[in-house]
Amino acid sequence: MADDLVLENVTKQFGGVTAVDDLSLTVPEGSFFALLGASGCGKTTTLRMVAGLEELSSGTVRLGDRDITGLRPYKRPVNTVFQSYALFPHLTVEDNIAFGLKQRGVKDTKKKVAEMLELVQLPAFGKRKPAQLSGGQQQRIALARALVNEPKVLLLDEPLGALDLKLRRQMQIELKRIQTEVGTTFLHVTHDQEEAMWMADTVAVMTEGKIAQLGSPTDIYEFPSSPFVANFLGQSNLFAAEVSGTAGDDLLLSAHGGRFAAPSSRAHSADGRVWLGVRPEKVRLALPGEDAPAGHNQVHGVLTDTCYAGVSTEYLLKTPWGQEMSVFSANAAAGEPLQPGTEVVAHWYPPHSFVLARQSGEGDEVMRYSADPLGVAP
Amino acid sequence: MTAFVGTTAAAPGGTAPPPPPPARRRRWLPYLLLLPGGLWLLLFFVVPSVQLAGTSLYDRSGSLELGYSQAFAFGNYGDAIIAYWPHLVRSALYAGIATIICAVLGYPLAYFIAQKSGRWRNLLLVCVIAPFFTTFLVRTLAWKSILSDNGPVTGFFRSLPFFPDDFRLLATPVAVVCGLVYNFLPFMVLPLYATLERLDGRLLEAAGDLYAKPATVFRRVTLPLSMPGVIAGTLLTFIPAAGDYINAELLGTPGEYMIGNVIDSAFLVRLDYPQAAALSFLLMATILVMVFSYIRAAGTDEVV
Numbered sequence: 177m178a179d180d181l182v183l184e185n186v187t188k189q190f191g192g193v194t195a196v197d198d199l200s201l202t203v204p205e206g207s208f209f210a211l212l213g214a215s216g217c218g219k220t221t222t223l224r225m226v227a228g229l230e231e232l233s234s235g236t237v238r239l240g241d242r243d244i245t246g247l248r249p250y251k252r253p254v255n256t257v258f259q260s261y262a263l264f265p266h267l268t269v270e271d272n273i274a275f276g277l278k279q280r281g282v283k284d285t286k287k288k289v290a291e292m293l294e295l296v297q298l299p300a301f302g303k304r305k306p307a308q309l310s311g312g313q314q315q316r317i318a319l320a321r322a323l324v325n326e327p328k329v330l331l332l333d334e335p336l337g338a339l340d341l342k343l344r345r346q347m348q349i350e351l352k353r354i355q356t357e358v359g360t361t362f363l364h365v366t367h368d369q370e371e372a373m374w375m376a377d378t379v380a381v382m383t384e385g386k387i388a389q390l391g392s393p394t395d396i397y398e399f400p401s402s403p404f405v406a407n408f409l410g411q412s413n414l415f416a417a418e419v420s421g422t423a424g425d426d427l428l429l430s431a432h433g434g435r436f437a438a439p440s441s442r443a444h445s446a447d448g449r450v451w452l453g454v455r456p457e458k459v460r461l462a463l464p465g466e467d468a469p470a471g472h473n474q475v476h477g478v479l480t481d482t483c484y485a486g487v488s489t490e491y492l493l494k495t496p497w498g499q500e501m502s503v504f505s506a507n508a509a510a511g512e513p514l515q516p517g518t519e520v521v522a523h524w525y526p527p528h529s530f531v532l533a534r535q536s537g538e539g540d541e542v543m544r545y546s547a548d549p550l551g552v553a554p
Numbered sequence: 555m556t557a558f559v560g561t562t563a564a565a566p567g568g569t570a571p572p573p574p575p576p577a578r579r580r581r582w583l584p585y586l587l588l589l590p591g592g593l594w595l596l597l598f599f600v601v602p603s604v605q606l607a608g609t610s611l612y613d614r615s616g617s618l619e620l621g622y623s624q625a626f627a628f629g630n631y632g633d634a635i636i637a638y639w640p641h642l643v644r645s646a647l648y649a650g651i652a653t654i655i656c657a658v659l660g661y662p663l664a665y666f667i668a669q670k671s672g673r674w675r676n677l678l679l680v681c682v683i684a685p686f687f688t689t690f691l692v693r694t695l696a697w698k699s700i701l702s703d704n705g706p707v708t709g710f711f712r713s714l715p716f717f718p719d720d721f722r723l724l725a726t727p728v729a730v731v732c733g734l735v736y737n738f739l740p741f742m743v744l745p746l747y748a749t750l751e752r753l754d755g756r757l758l759e760a761a762g763d764l765y766a767k768p769a770t771v772f773r774r775v776t777l778p779l780s781m782p783g784v785i786a787g788t789l790l791t792f793i794p795a796a797g798d799y800i801n802a803e804l805l806g807t808p809g810e811y812m813i814g815n816v817i818d819s820a821f822l823v824r825l826d827y828p829q830a831a832a833l834s835f836l837l838m839a840t841i842l843v844m845v846f847s848y849i850r851a852a853g854t855d856e857v858v
């Protein structure tokens with residue numbers, strides 16, 4: 177589209193440290209795009225390069241057809257909501273919001289400022305100084321100050337990071353509403369995976385200056401592309417496995433002496449060493465006497481921990497080869513949670529599995545022991 | 555819940571509990587801390603000031619040997635103004651010019667040290683105050699030889715076209731202002747440094763992000779936020795510079811004499827105590843008026 181934000185092979189080095197490493201991504205116009213990653217993975221640096229506050233070591237940044245790589249920050253049609261808000265302490269809220277408009281020679285700022293204050297639901301706060309606002313209010317003003325300029329892309333650097341949990345949830349809803357209302361492209365940086373999944377149309381998971389996976393929250397959660405993503409976004413159970421063949425649309429796997437199936441369409445790697453993965457909430461527990469549904473993948477184990485969490489119970493079980501597996505069970509049925517020490521069969525519907533590439537060496541240790549499922553081999 | 559009922563029930567019948575003693579003692583503490591400084595001010599500022607005010611109203615026909623009589627001679631002030639108004643004006647002018655030059659030189663210096671100098675910061679700060687390691691008098695005498703007629707600076711100017719061969723710096727207003735600037739520059743730089751050091755670089759980035767060009771960022775963000783430093787620096791420079799007499803005495807001629815020189819000679823040479831005292835009060839009043847109008851202007855002015 178006309179105003180997609182495109183980063184091509186962007187690299188940023190600070191001395192010997194590579195903060196952003198050959199990163200390419202496209203933020204579609206009008207989307208709510210989240211850049212998700214642990215602290216120090218290069219999110220802020222990426223954002224600052226888009227804003228023009230940091231020079232690229234190499235690569236290009238484009239907005240639509242326009243190359244903005246070398247443009248000074250004040251010439252970019254991009255505005256930032258800073259992590260620290262960076263409101264001007266000597267100016268009133270109104271003057272803060274009008275700052276950008278005045279720089280571009282907009283004459284009648286009053287009306288626009290009032291509209292913005294309305295949008296962020298602080299209409300009566302125009303005459304205050306930033307120091308007279310609470311954290312959440314400052315956050316809204318910082319948003320208004322950026323949005324009033326009608327940027328092509330709004331950059332948000334962990335805008336909710338300093339707020340307490342309740343206020344953060346409230347502001348997430350608010351931000352989402354505002355984005356829908358104004359239709360501006362939002363590039364939102366966060367280390368909070370729930371926040372990213374909750375708010376964004378597209379999430380890019382970042383690690384060590386690279387994009388690990390990019391897609392809709394559902395895609396990434398349901399079908400992660402690497403063990404890192406599988407465990408960064410929620411939890412996963414990963415079993416070291418080897419592909420042993422195919423049966424129709426299914427991939428057959430052997431792991432720790434057991435046989436498993438997974439649809440080929442849910443495999444990122446279809447031969448040799450792989451990880452077989454399943455999300456804890458997809459797994460159900462059966463007592464040894466009960467029969468697991470036919471065709472389900474099964475893992476035997478002993479419960480080691482039961483954690484009742486209201487909506488669900490989180491079980492930890494130990495497999496014969498010593499691996500821990502977690503199972504979340506919705507507390508929908510009547511009855512007591514199972515107690516630690518109980519022998520159980522964990523089972524899941526094969527299409528809930530996903531298959532990831534496994535490097536040689538990774539997980540081999542466990543594989544060796546598991547050749548004998550009873551665990552008597554040396 | 556029961557505890558609540560208990561306390562409310564006890565309140566009407568019983569007496570209000572006395573305030574805990576530590577709080578009462580703590581209320582005195584600030585005054586106690588004020589005491590040494592307050593005593594000092596009383597002894598060495600208020601008392602001499604009152605005495606000086608009295609002296610300034612003595613009958614000028616008296617003398618040190620014969621003694622003075624208190625005549626409430628407010629005319630002393632009129633006489634002093636008529637005789638020495640050019641010196642008062644000159645003091646304000648020289649000190650004003652020196653302050654402006656100090657600000658122009660000191661601001662970029664302080665900005666650089668505070669924001670850009672990295673690990674050189676402490677060394678540069680030491681350099682700024684290094685001149686204080688020698689006395690005021692020696693430093694000013696050094697300027698006398700720097701600016702002397704056969705010194706390198708004058709020689710350089712004489713070699714330039716449009717400068718006459720008898721061009722000189724020493725014994726001119728330029729030399730006096732130079733001396734003032736040199737001697738008071740650290741008083742400008744240090745308060746400026748203190749505010750600029752606390753300046754949040756992210757605010758400058760935010761201004762750039764909001765379409766402000768570097769010059770506008772300075773005018774609308776950096777400068778307004780460093781105003782406390784600018785005001786402190788200009789006051790710390792202007793006030794002592796206006797009362798200074800060493801620079802005018804060593805680097806100027808009687809034609810450059812400032813009000814400090816006049817007071818000096820009235821007290822120590824002419825022994826005209828009432829006039830010297832009156833001039834001292836006039837200087838104080840002039841400075842107070844200028845400082846207050848300056849603070850009002852700088853404080854309420856929409857610098858943005």
Ligand SMILES: Nc1ncnc2c1ncn2[C@@H]1O[C@H](COP(=O)(O)OP(=O)(O)O)[C@@H](O)[C@H]1O
Binds near residue numbers: 190195214215217222
């Ligand atoms: N100005 C800088 N100088 C040196 N290293 C930096 C600078 N800014 C960031 N880095 C380094 O780059 C990496 C990425 O930082 P950053 O983009 O701030 O991460 P994030 O925002 O994801 O927490 C970190 O290792 C950080 O130490």
Ligand SMILES: [Mg+2]
Binds near residue numbers: 219220334
């Ligand atoms: Mg960051």
